[in-house]
Structure formats: C-alpha cells, structure tokens
Amino acid sequence: MSLAVGFDGGESARHALRAAIALARDLEESLLIVCGVAPAGGMGEEYDVTAEAIVEELAPAVNEAVMLARDAGVEAEAILVDADPVGALETVMEERKPRMLVVGYGSSGRIRAALFGAVAPKLVDRAHVPVLVVP
Amino acid sequence: MGDDTRTTPEVQPGLQANAIGFVDAVSIGLNATSPAYSLAAVLGPIVVLVGVAAPGAMLASFVPMLLIASAFYYLNRVDPDCGTTFSWVTRAMGPWCGWMGGWAIAMTGVLVVGSLADVGVRFTLLMFGQDNLASNDTVVMVLAVVLIVLMTWICVIGTELSGRLQTVLNIAQVVALIVFAVVAIYQGATGQGLPGAVSPSLEWINPFAAGTAALTSALLLGVFAYWGWESAVNLNEETTDSAGTPGRAAILSTLILLATYVGVAVAVLMLVGPTFLADNAGDEEMVFALIAQQALGGWGWIVLLAVAISAVASTQTTIIPASRTALSMARRAAIPAYFGRISARHRTPAVSTWWVAIIAIVWYVVVSTVSENALFDSLTALSLLIAFYYSLTGLACAIYYRRLLFKSVKAFVLIGLGPVVGAILLFWLLVLSVIEMSNPENSYGGVSWFGLGPPLVIGIFLFVLGLVFMVTSRIVDTAFWKERPSVVDPDLVPVSEGGDER
Numbered sequence: 001m002s003l004a005v006g007f008d009g010g011e012s013a014r015h016a017l018r019a020a021i022a023l024a025r026d027l028e029e030s031l032l033i034v035c036g037v038a039p040a041g042g043m044g045e046e047y048d049v050t051a052e053a054i055v056e057e058l059a060p061a062v063n064e065a066v067m068l069a070r071d072a073g074v075e076a077e078a079i080l081v082d083a084d085p086v087g088a089l090e091t092v093m094e095e096r097k098p099r100m101l102v103v104g105y106g107s108s109g110r111i112r113a114a115l116f117g118a119v120a121p122k123l124v125d126r127a128h129v130p131v132l133v134v135p
Numbered sequence: 136m137g138d139d140t141r142t143t144p145e146v147q148p149g150l151q152a153n154a155i156g157f158v159d160a161v162s163i164g165l166n167a168t169s170p171a172y173s174l175a176a177v178l179g180p181i182v183v184l185v186g187v188a189a190p191g192a193m194l195a196s197f198v199p200m201l202l203i204a205s206a207f208y209y210l211n212r213v214d215p216d217c218g219t220t221f222s223w224v225t226r227a228m229g230p231w232c233g234w235m236g237g238w239a240i241a242m243t244g245v246l247v248v249g250s251l252a253d254v255g256v257r258f259t260l261l262m263f264g265q266d267n268l269a270s271n272d273t274v275v276m277v278l279a280v281v282l283i284v285l286m287t288w289i290c291v292i293g294t295e296l297s298g299r300l301q302t303v304l305n306i307a308q309v310v311a312l313i314v315f316a317v318v319a320i321y322q323g324a325t326g327q328g329l330p331g332a333v334s335p336s337l338e339w340i341n342p343f344a345a346g347t348a349a350l351t352s353a354l355l356l357g358v359f360a361y362w363g364w365e366s367a368v369n370l371n372e373e374t375t376d377s378a379g380t381p382g383r384a385a386i387l388s389t390l391i392l393l394a395t396y397v398g399v400a401v402a403v404l405m406l407v408g409p410t411f412l413a414d415n416a417g418d419e420e421m422v423f424a425l426i427a428q429q430a431l432g433g434w435g436w437i438v439l440l441a442v443a444i445s446a447v448a449s450t451q452t453t454i455i456p457a458s459r460t461a462l463s464m465a466r467r468a469a470i471p472a473y474f475g476r477i478s479a480r481h482r483t484p485a486v487s488t489w490w491v492a493i494i495a496i497v498w499y500v501v502v503s504t505v506s507e508n509a510l511f512d513s514l515t516a517l518s519l520l521i522a523f524y525y526s527l528t529g530l531a532c533a534i535y536y537r538r539l540l541f542k543s544v545k546a547f548v549l550i551g552l553g554p555v556v557g558a559i560l561l562f563w564l565l566v567l568s569v570i571e572m573s574n575p576e577n578s579y580g581g582v583s584w585f586g587l588g589p590p591l592v593i594g595i596f597l598f599v600l601g602l603v604f605m606v607t608s609r610i611v612d613t614a615f616w617k618e619r620p621s622v623v624d625p626d627l628v629p630v631s632e633g634g635d636e637r
Contacts, residue, residue, distance in 0.1 A: 008479065008480045009479050009480055010480040013480075036482070037482065038482065039459075039482055039483065040290075040292075040293025040481060040482040040483045047459075049459065049462060049463045049466060050459050050462055050463075050477075050484060052466075053462060053466060053475060053477045053484065054477055054479055054482050056477075057477040057479040058479040061479065080145065084482070
C-alpha cells in the first residue's frame with residue numbers, strides 16, 4: 001500500500017508534501033508524488049510543446065520532492081500524468097490503489113478557489129479512499 | 136525506482152481525458168469560428184460593400200478556406216506535435232518564411248482580442264438596454280480593457296469552461312442565429328420588412344452580382360468570418376470513434392456554418408435591405424443589434440446574448456493559442472526565451488499570455504482612438520494577415536509533400552493542387568485588396584492615411600514590424616536560423632496517398 005500526495009511545486013503543495021512524508025514514515029508506507037501536467041486550456045494548437053515546457057519546468061521541484069522524502073527514509077516515486085491535478089490523482093487512485101490521498105488546501109489560490117472551485121473539494125467528490133486536506 | 140530521479144520523469148496518460156463524442160466534435164468545429172461574433176462583426180460591412188451579393192460573397196469566401204483546410208489537415212497529420220503554420224512553414228520552406236508565418240498567426244491572434252472584447256462589451260450593454268452606454272466609445276473602451284485583463288487572468292490561472300458548458304453555449308448560439316434568420320425571412324416575405332428591404336433572387340448567391348471592386352474587400356472579410364474553421368477538420372484521433380466521427384462532425388459543422396452565414400445574410404437583406412445598413416454604416420459595431428431588435432422585438436436580447444457570449448468566450452479561445460504560438464517560437468529560439476516562461480503551478484505559459492494581453496490592449500486603444508472605422512479597419516487588416524499566412528500554409532503543404540504528390544491522384548488533388556489553388560486564390564485576393572486599398576477613395580469610410588486606405592497602412596505596419604523583429608532575431612543568430620527545410624517522412628503517410636507501408 002502507499003499514500004499519494006498531489007504536488008504542483010506551490011507553497012501549499014509543499015505543506016501537503018511535508019505532512020504526507022511524516023505520515024508515510026509513521027505508517028511505513030511508500031509515497032507517490034503525483035503531478036498533473038496537462039496544459040490548462042485543453043486541446044488545441046501547440047498542446048504538446050506547452051506540455052513539454054510544463055514538464056521541464058516542474059521536473060526540478062518534483063525531483064527535489066522525491067529527494068526530500070527519501071532523506072526522511074520514505075520510499076518515494078514521482079508520477080507525472082497528462083491530466084489536470086484532480087484528474088492526475090484520480091488516475092493514480094485507479095491504477096495504483098493508494099490507501100489515502102493527501103492534498104494542500106490552498107494549491108489553487110484563494111480567489112480562484114472561490115470563483116471556480118478548488119482541487120480538494122472536487123477530489124473529495126470523486127475519491128473512494130480517504131482524502132487528507134492539509135491547511 | 137532507482138537513482139534516475141534527476142532526469143525528466145516520464146509522463147503517463149490520464150483517464151481518457153481527450154475522448155470527445157459527436158456532438159462535442161461538431162461544437163468544437165463551430166466554436167473555432169465563433170459564428171455569432173463573426174456575423175456581428177462582418178455582416179454589416181459586407182452588405183454595405185456589395186449589397187445584395189452578400190450571400191454570394193459569404194459562399195465564395197468559403198472556397199479558398201476549404202482548400203486551405205485540406206492543407207491544415209494533411210500537415211497536421213505528419214507533424215501534429217506543434218500543429219501550426221509556424222512549425223510547418225519552417226519545416227517546408229525554411230526559417231525566414233516560417234518566422235513570418237508565425238508572426239502573422241501570432242499577431243492575428245493577439246490583435247483580434249480587442250475587437251472581440253469590444254463587441255462583447257457593446258452587445259452585453261445592449262442586452263441590458265444600456266443603449267446610450269453602448270454607443271459611448273470611451274465607456275466601451277474602458278470596459279473592454281477591463282474585460283481583456285480579466286479574461287487574460289483567467290487564462291493565466293488556467294481555468295477553463297467545462298467542455299459540456301462550451302457545447303451548450305455553442306449550440307445555443309447557432310440556434311439563436313437560426314431563429315433570428317427564420318423570423319426575419321418570414322417577416323421579409325410577408326411584407327413586414329423596412330422600406331429598403333429587397334425581394335430575394337437567385338442573383339444573391341452570385342458573388343459577382345454587384346460587379347464592383349468592393350467585392351475584394353467583402354471576400355476578405357468573408358475569409359475573416361471563416362477564420363479558424365480549419366481546426367474543425369483537425370480533430371483526428373481524440374474522438375471516441377475516430378473512424379467515422381471526425382469526418383461526419385466536420386461535415387455537419389460546416390453545413391451548419393454555411394447555412395447560418397448565408398441564411399442570416401439573406402434574412403438581413405429581406406428584412407432591412409442594403410440602404411438601412413448603408414445609412415447606419417457609422418454604427419457598424421452595433422448594426423447587427425439594431426437588425427436583431429427589428430426582427431425579434433422584445434426577444435432581440437436572444438441574439439444579443441448569443442453575440443456577447445460568442446465574443447467573450449472567443450477571447451479565451453484566442454488568447455490561449457496565441458500565447459502557445461509565442462511559447463513555441465521561444466522554445467525554438469525564434470524569439471527570446473523569456474517569452475517561453477511557464478507557470479508550472481497553473482500549467483500555463485504565463486509570460487506570453489500577459490504579453491498577448493498587453494499588446495492587444497495597446498493595439499485596441501490606439502486603433503480605437505485613431506481610426507474612425509476602428510472595427511472595420513482592424514478586421515480588414517487582420518484579414519490581410521490571415522490571407523497571407525493561409526496562402527503560406529497552402530504552399531508549405533505542397534512543398535513539404537512534394538516527393539509524394541505524383542504517386543497517387545488523391546494525393547495530387549487534396550495535398551498538392553487544392554492547397555496550391557487555395558493559396559493562389561488568397562494571394563490574388565491579397566494583391567487585389569492591396570491595389571484596391573492603395574486608393575483611399577475606394578475605402579469603406581473614404582478615409583485616407585498617408586494616401587492609403589487605413590487597413591492597408593495597418594497591414595503594412597504590422598508586416599514591417601515583423602520584418603524588423605525577424606532581422607533583429609537573425610542578427611542575434613539563435614539556433615532557430617540553423618533549421619533547414621525538409622520533406623515529409625513517407626512512413627507517416629498511407630500508401631493510398633503515396634506514402635510507404637507503415
């Protein structure tokens with residue numbers, strides 16, 4: 001079994017990551033660090049170029065996150081999914097069957113969350129494992 | 136996992152995120168052209184220019200569009216990764232042509248944003264009965280700038296309308312237009328039209344009926360109305376049934392588009408006639424609203440709402456590709472790497488997106504202040520750029536496929552002849568329009584800048600600006616300029632079209 005944590009390199013995601021690492025260590029579980037890398041704005045022109053650019057931009061932060069977990073003695077793996085953050089966690093939930101999902105509360109930004117909905121509540125709607133929301 | 140985490144990680148596919156059904160595919164085809172906005176923007180000027188030949192001009196403009204769409208389809212198939220003129224023309228004809236194509240496509244995408252916001256604001260105000268505010272240019276300009284900033288921010292934080300909602304909005308838009316056309320045609324046929332209304336005749340679908348030089352300007356605006364349609368044929372494997380769905384969806388969305396454009400043009404002629412439009416030519420931004428209220432009375436807001444939604448939604452679908460083209464050019468070192476900076480958290484090219492907005496706002500404010508027929512002038516200038524990069528794409532298709540063209544009849548007709556004829560038609564239109572606009576007496580408002588028609592001045596200005604940036608970039612000598620033309624890899628093409636066995 002494992003825990004899956006949503007990660008986008010932002011401040012809130014880092015809080016979630018630290019909480020997930022601590023939890024994984026205490027529960028002796030492995031950690032899946034999940035990133036959605038699909039360009040926002042959907043299909044259309046230059047989609048793949050944008051996706052490549054996003055992956056390159058995220059790669060250092062993701063590698064750093066994996067290292068952070070391993071330094072804490074947790075077995076960790078990064079998974080990048082061609083989907084939005086919610087879709088990425090859903091995909092990992094279906095395919096890797098983690099026992100819990102961990103996300104930051106503010107990863108979408110407060111204004112955006114107020115106007116268009118945040119990752120955490122959408123995830124709670126769709127998940128069939130417990131979701132831990134880190135403030 | 137081993138110690139390989141220092142490298143760029145593999146990306147895994149999501150949960151069928153891209154599978155779309157038939158209705159959605161039709162909707163995407165319509166969405167790319169934003170029919171309600173296009174009609175509101177160009178129908179008035181077209182009728183003023185060619186009178187009863189307007190439906191014919193609408194039909195005729197579609198011909199080059201159809202031929203160029205074939206080029207987009209076949210180029211997209213062998214090079215889908217980047218998917219635009221910039222990349223294809225660079226591959227087929229080298230960096231010089233590619234850069235200018237990329238410049239033209241990025242500029243059209245950027246510069247149309249102001250017009251979209253302007254129309255969106257005006258029609259929203261009209262819908263709420265604020266007719267005085269809607270005709271106050273300063274109020275509209277301020278609100279349009281606010282709208283551009285807002286829509287850009289939405290693009291930067293990566294929020295999108297759900298696909299389902301977009302489909303509903305697109306279909307509602309077309310339904311509103313068809314309702315308007317049917318009611319207006321009925322009223323015209325039963326003698327409830329304005330005194331200037333005309334009775335329908337078969338002559339209307341003959342684009343040369345007016346027989347004047349104004350036809351070139353009308354055809355150019357017609358090309359603008361169909362601009363974006365090529366993406367309807369570019370839906371390859373993302374659909375749920377990739378064998379039949381994309382083809383049928385493209386045909387249906389095309390028929391709907393043609394019927395709507397021609398139908399609304401006929402309806403306008405039958406209801407109010409060319410004289411009404413000529414009398415109101417000064418209010419070209421709102422002429423469509425006046426006609427809608429004439430036809431539907433208290434229900435006119437349906438058409439106003441359709442136009443407003445179409446225009447506002449299009450700002451988003453326009454800003455995203457324009458910023459991605461800039462990103463793509465930056466990543467191939469055709470423009471400074473600064474423009475390729477990405478917001479990983481929001482998954483958007485944040486820097487190029489904000490620059491799209493800045494340039495769009497500056498352009499919109501300058502043109503609205505300087506020009507007396509701002510909408511017409513900037514759309515005609517944009518149409519010149521569109522005709523330019525479309526013809527470049529048509530040529531690039533034939534050149535990129537040149538080794539395969541003579542291996543089958545189908546390849547020759549669809550990949551070679553069609554796109555080249557389309558390119559020639561558009562280039563011819565471009566030349567005619569340039570000659571036409573060199574004489575300001577022929578221009579829409581009879582205005583002259585430096586002895587030339589304003590749209591031509593704008594077009595030349597943009598083209599020269601592109602040349603300056605290109606030469607600067609060439610002098611800095613980035614890796615992009617070392618790219619050399621190539622040809623299609625035959626392995627990517629089916630045997631029936633002259634390719635090798637897969």
